[in-house]
Amino acid sequence: MRAPDTNEILLQIDGVALSFGGVRALRDVSFNIRKGEIRAIIGPNGAGKTSMLNVINGFYHPDHGAITFKGRTRTKMQPFEAARGGIARTFQNVALFKGMSALDNIMAGRTLKVRRGLLWQILRYGPALAEEVEHRHRVEEIIDFLEIEAIRKVPVARLPYGLQKRVELGRALAMEPDLLLLDEPMAGMNLEEKEDMSRFIIDVNNHYGTTIALIEHDMAVVMDLSHRVAVLDHGVKIADGTPDEVKKNQAVLDAYLGVAH
Amino acid sequence: APATAQNEQFIPILSYRTGPYAVNGAPYANGVADYYNLVNERDGGINGVKLLVEECETSYATDKGVECYERLKSKGPTGAAFINPLSTGITFALTEKTAADKIPIITMGYGRADSKNGAVFAYNFPLLGTYWSAADIAIQHVARELGGIDKLKGRKISLLYHDSPYGKEPIPMLQVLAQKYGFEFTPIPVTHPGVEQKSQWLAIRQNRPDYVLVWGWGVMNSTAVKEAAAVAYPRDKMIGVWWSGAEPDVTPAGDQAIGYKSLMLQHGAGKFPVHADIEKYVYAKGKGSTEPGKVGEVLYNRGMVNAMLGVEAIRKAQEKFGQKPLTGEQVRWGLENLNLSDARIKELGFEGMLKSIRISCSDHEGTRDGRVQQWDGRSWKIISDWYTADESLIDPLVADVSGKYAADKKIQPRDCAKES
C-alpha cells in the first residue's frame, strides 16, 4: 500500500470540543489529515464521528478549538465557505434531493462552478447553454465512472439504498473537492457493492489526488483502504495511527472491535 | 339548453344564496324572482312578452360576478335586458363592460355614487338613492333628533363601515357634511366579513360618539348590534344605512337590538297590495321561491321594487320600440325615460312603498328620498317623515368624481340638454 508522497497537512483539528446540552459529543479532539491520504475515523456508535465531520464542514460550530484548513485557521467554518474551499461530503443518512433525478442531483453538485447568472440562465442560449453542456460533460464522466448510466433519469427516491449512496458520492465528486468526507459510504451494501465502492474511493484518491476522510464500520474495508486511522470513543480520541497499529491497540479492542477481529 | 321562444325578454339575476352574505342575499333574490314570476303569471309577461329569467350565483365575489355576467349577457333572443349585480364590487368591475356591451346596469340603492351622472355613466342606474344621498339623509335625521341642524356643531359622529368600496363610498360625502355642519366625523373600518368588532366597539365606548352610522352588510350588521349592546352603547343612537336595516340584521341579536334604527330605501317591511297578487298568483300555485312567511320582509320587498322598476323600464321602452323583446340599449332608453307617477305606483300595488320617480339623462338616481325606521324587538317601525337628500351638496361631488372618470376613460360626456 502506497502512502501519499507528501507530508503536507491539509486539515488540522486542534482541541475541538462540542457538546449538546449534557451530551459531550467531542472532547478536546485533535488530529490532522495529510494531503492525498485516506484517513479513517472509526469508533463505537455515538462516539462523535459524524459530529467531527459536521464540525469540519461547518454544520456544527465547536465550543472550543481551531480548524486549520489549507493553512487558514479559524474557530468555526461556515458551510458555504467549507464547500467553496473544496470540502465535499456524503452523509450517513442519505441526504439526496429526493424530488430530483440522479442526473440533476449530481448536476446540483456543480453549483459552485457555474459562472453564468440568472439572466443568462433564463435565456439558456449561447454561452449559458454552452456552459450547461460543459457541466453536463463533466457530470457524465462521473456517471460513467460510477457506473450509474442506467439510472441517470430515475428520481432518486425510487432507487434502492445502495445506489442512492453511489449517487451521493457522485454529487460530492461533482464538486471536484480537495477533501472528501465520507460518512459510512458502505453501510447497507453487500460485498460486491462494497468492492465497487472501494474501487471508486481508491480511484478518486489515486487519480484525482483527492484527500479522503472515511468513516466506516466495516473493519475489513477500513483496514484495507486507509493510510491512517483515528479512533474516537465517547468523544475522546483514544488511538491514532496506521491500521496495523490501531488494530492491535487494546483500548480499541475493548471499546470498539470487541472479540478479536 | 331549453329552446328559447322568440317572444321572450331575457333577464339575468345575479344572486348570492351561499357564502358569507347569503343571509341578506337570499331574501332579496327571492323578491326579485317572485316579482318576475308574478308578471309572467298574472299578466303573461310585459305586453305579451314573457320574461325569461336565469339566476347565477356570485357568492358576492367579484370575479364570479363577472363570470356570471359573461355567461348571461347574451342569452335569450335579444340578450340581457339589464343587470342587477347587487354588489358594489361587481358594479365597479362591470361598469365598463356593460357600457361596451350596451346593457344597462341597475344598482338600486348601491353602486357608484357618481354614476348618478348619466351624461358620463350612460348605462349605470343607481335608482332611488346613492350612498351620498344616504349619508345626507342620515345626517338630516340626526339633526332632527338633536333638535336642529345647528345642533350638529361639535357633535361626534362615527361611521362604522364595511372595509370595501361599498363601505367607503359615503366617506367623501360625510366629510363634506362634517365640514359644513361642524361635527366631528370618525370613520371606523371593519374588515370583511365583520365577525370581529371588539376593538372598534371598545374604541367607541371610550370615544362616546353621539351617533354611530353603520354601513355594514351581512354578518357585520348583527355583530355590530351585539357588540354595541355588549359595550352598552345605546342602540337608538345607531343608524344603519338601508342595507343595514333588515330582519337578519337584528334578529340574531334578540332583545339587544331593540331601539336600533336604520334608513329606509323608501320602502320598509310589510305587505302591500302587490303582495296579495304575489300570494295569489305565485305562492298559491306553489311557485314561490321562499317560505310564505318571509314575503314582505325588508330585503324581499327591496327585491320586488328592484324588479318592478326594471319591468317598468322595459314597458316604457316598448312604447317606443314596439312590443317585442328588446335589446339592452333599448331598455336603457326606457330606464332613462322612466316616469312613475304616484297613480301608476298605486296601480302597480306599490303604494306606500314608493314615491313617484322620474329618471332622466342627467339624473340616473331618480329620487333621493328616505325615511328612518326603528326595530322594536319584533318588527320595524317607521319613525320619521320623508327626507330628501340635498342635491346642492351632492351634485358638486358627483360632477367632480364623474368628471375624473370621464377624463380617465376618455369618455365624451353626453349633452343632456339635447337628449329627449
Next chain:
Amino acid sequence: MKGLRVSIPKVANAREAAALVLSVNNIEVVYDHVILVLKGVSLEVPRGHIVALLGANGAGKTTTLKAISNLLHAERGEVTKGSILFDGVEVKSLSPNDLVRRGCIQVMEGRRAFAHLTVEENLLTGAFTRRDGKSAIAQDLERVYAYFPRLAERRGSTAGYTSGGEQQMCVIGRALMSRPKMILLDEPSMGLAPRIVEEIFEIVKDLNVKEGVSFLLAEQNTNMALRYASHGYILENGRVVMDGEARTLASNEDVKEFYLGVAGDKRRSFRDVKHYKRRKRWLG
C-alpha cells in the same frame, strides 16, 4: 438446492401449514401501477427458524418484507399476484396493526425512529399493542437497555438527535418491545459498530432459541447472516435465484465468491478489487 419453484399452492396439508409461520407464494409487486419490482417471489419461514434473505441493492428485499407486513400500500405499491400467509392467515386481510397484534413485526430499514420522541418513548411505542400490564413492559424495557447499554445512556434524548447507530439500536429495541413471534429484520446491522453487530446476532439467536421467535432477515452482511440462519434465499432482480440451507449456501462457490468475498480460502483485500471484473448475473 431444492428443485425448481413453481406456483404450486404451498400449503399442502394442515401439518405443514402449522410448521410454517410464514409462507410467501409467488408474489408480484408493482409500484405506482407501472414499476414491476417483484416478479414471482416465494419463500417460507418454518416456525422457530431464522431465515436469511440475501441479495444485491435493489433486488427487492425491502419490498418483500413490506409486502409481508402489509406496508406497501402506503408507498403506492401493490401485491398484484400471489398470496402471503402468516400463521395460516392471508396477510392481505389484516391491517398492519392486526399483524403486530398477531406477533409479526417489522424493523424497517433506514433508522426510522420517531424523531420527536425520546429514545425511551420510542421504545414504549413498540409496546403499544401489548395488554399485559405496565410491569411486564417495564421489565422488557430494562431488558432492551441491557442489550443496548448505549440506549440506556441516551434514554432521555430526543431520538432525532441521536447518532445513526443509536437510532438503529432504538428501532430494533422498539420492535423487541412488542414481544413478537416473528420479526422481519431489514438490514439490522447497518451502521452499527462491529461489536454491536455481533451482539445483535447474538440477541437474535438468543430470542430464537429461548423464546422460539422466528426471523426473516434481510441482510447485506452475508457472512453473519448465513452463520446464524438455518435457511437462506438469494434474491436477484425481483426473483429468487437460489435457496437452501444456510450451510449449503455458504459453501456454494458462487456465493462464496460474490457474497462472502473469499477466493480460495483467503479473503480478498479491498485494495485489490481495482481491476476486478464485474461478475456475471444469474438472471437478467
Next chain:
Amino acid sequence: MGQFLEVLIGGLMSGVLYSLVALGFVLIFKASGVFNFAQGAMVLLAGLALVRALDLLIANGFPYWAAVVLGIGFAAAIMAMTAWLIERFVIGPLVNQDALTLFMSTIGVTFVLEGAAEMIFGSDVYPLRLFPTDAWFLFESLFPGGILINKLDVWGALIAGILVAGLALFFQWTKTGRALRAVADDHLAAHSVGIPISWIWFVVWLVAGLVALVAATVWGTKLGVQFSITFLALKALPVLIIGGLTSIPGAIAGGLIVGAGEKIAEVFLGPSIGGGIEYWFAYVLALAVLLVRPQGLFGERIIERI
C-alpha cells in the same frame, strides 16, 4: 389607564375564544401532521347541527334543558359521523403522503362540508343563546364607566381552559397520546409498530369535531350560527403558530398574545394609521415571534440533523 386595562382584558378574552378554534387545528396536526384546513367548516357544521336540532326540538315542545342535551348529542353524533367519513374516505387512503397533499385533501373536505352543511341544515342565520352575552362593569369606583368584561368571553375562557387542561394531560400522559405523536412523526413507522392509525385518526378527528362543537356553542352565541363562522379559521391561524402547531397549551398562550396584541394595536395604533389593522397585525405579530422561535413559543423543535 382604565381604557387600556379594558382593551387588554377584552383582547385577552377574545384571544381565548380564538384559541377554541385553534385547538382543533392543534389536535389534528399533533396526531397526524395534517394541517386541517377544514376546522372552520367543522365549526360551521357542528353549529348548524346543534342549532337546527335545538330549534326543532323546542318547536316540538321539549323543555329547554332536554332540547339542549339532545341537541348537543345530535351534533356530537354528526361530528362522529363526519370524523368516520373523513378517516375512511380521505385521510386514511392518504397515509404516508406529504404534508401539502394532506393539506390539500382537507381543502377538498372543506368544500364538501360547507356544501353539505348548508344543504342539509340551511344557509340562513340561526340565533343561538346558550350563554349570557351581557357585560359586567368592574371597578366602577376606580375608573369612570368601569372596566367592561363580557360574560360570554368569561364563559369561553373557562371552557377553553378546561379543554386545554384535559387535552394536554391526555397527550402527555397516556399511551394513546404518545402513539399520536409517533404517528405525526412517521406514518409508516407507526404502522410498522402496530399503532392502529385508522382508529387513532378517527378518535382525533372526533375530538377535533367535539372541540369544534364547543367552539360553535360559544361563537354561535356570539355571532349567530351562519356561514361567516368559517372565517374564524383565519383568525385562529396566527394564534396557532404563535403557540406552536403542536402545543395544546400553546393554543391558549397564542390566543392571549394575539388577542391582546391585536386589540391594543387596533385601539391605540389603528386610528393614527387608518384603522382596520388588527387582521394583519396579528399575523405580523406571529411573524415576529417566529423569527425568534421558528417553531412557535411552545412548538416542538424542528429537528435539523444530517
Next chain:
Amino acid sequence: MLYRETGQFKTAYAQDMAIFPIRQDRIGLGILLGIAFIGVPLLATFHIWPFGRDYLLWAILLPFLVLALAAIGTNILVGYCGQISLGSGAFMAIGAYSAYKLGTGVHIPLAWLGFAISIPPLPVLASILLGGLAAAGCGILFGIPSLRIKGLYLAVATLAAQFFFDWVFLRVPWFTNYAPSGSVNAPELNFFGAVVQTPVERYLLCLTFVTVIAFLAKNLVRGNLGRQWMAIRDMDIAAELIGIRPLYAKLTAFAVSSFIIGVAGALWAFVYLGSWEPLAFSIDRSLQLLFMVIIGGLGSIMGSFVGAAFILIVPIMLNLIPTELGVPLSTETITHLEFIIFGSLICYLLIKEPHGFARLISICKEKLRLWPFPY
C-alpha cells in the same frame, strides 16, 4: 406504439437537454400552440362554435391564462423551492397597483426634502413589467423570513404579507389615486399604438405573455438555479453543504416567483377586470393559486396549466351543467352540490395521485411507452 422514443438517438448532450427531448412531445406542443395562437382567435373572430358568444373567451380562457401564469409563479416558489406561500394574492395586488400607478403617473411629494418625485404615465407594457419588478422587490423583502421560518409556519407567516397588502391598498389612498371608493380603473391598453380592446385581442395579449414567460420559466427551472431551488426544497441542509447559499436560492425564488405573479396581477387587473378593488386579490386568490399548484403538480410548469384549468373551470362547469341540462334545481342547491362534488373530486384525485396531474400525466406516458404490456 405511438409514444416510443425508439429511433430517436441523441448525439449531443444539448439535444438531450432540449425542452422536450421526445419528438412526440414536441409535435403535441406545436399543435397546441397552433390551436391557441391561430385556431382560437380565428374561431372567435368568426363566432364559430364554441366561440359563438364571448363567454368562452372572456369568462374562461382569459382568466385561465392569467391565473395559469400566476400559478407558474406560485409553483416556482412552492413547487420548485419548497417555500409554501399564502401570499400570492398580495403579490398579484402589488403587480396590479404598481402597474396602475406607473401607468397613470407617479407623483410623490417629498415636501420635507424640498422636491417631489414625478414620473409621467408610462406605456402599458413598461408598467406591467415594472409592476412585476415591484412585486419582485416586495417578494424579496417578504422572503427574508424564509431563511429562518420553514414549512407550514412560513405558510402562515406569508399571510402577514397577504393581509398587510390588502390593508395597504385599501387604506392608502395614494395607491388608488384618491378614488373615493378605493376602486380603480385600468388605463387604456395601448401597446405601441395598437389598442387592445376586444376579447380576442386581450386573449392574444395574455397568451403571448403566458407563452413567453412559461418558456423562460422552464429554462430557468431546468438550469442551475432551478436545481438549486429544488435542492433547497428537498433538503436544505445538504444543499447548503454542497455550496448552495440558501439566502441566494430562496430570495431568487421569491423574486422570480413574485415577478411572474406580479405580471399576472397586472394582467388580471388591466386586461381581465379593467376595474378592481383589493378584494380581487384577497386571501381567496392566494389559496386558489396554491390549490392550482398542488392539484396540478408541485414542481411542474405544465402542471400549473392543468391545475389552473381544473380549479378554475371545473366549478364553473359543475355550476353550468344543471342549468344547461334544464334540471330544475335552485341556484342554491346547485352551488351546494357544486361544492360537494368539487371537494370530492379534489379528494378523489389526490387519492388516485397524491402528486397531482403532472405525475398522472407522466405515469400515463410511462404506461404508453410500455403499451400494450401493463408493466
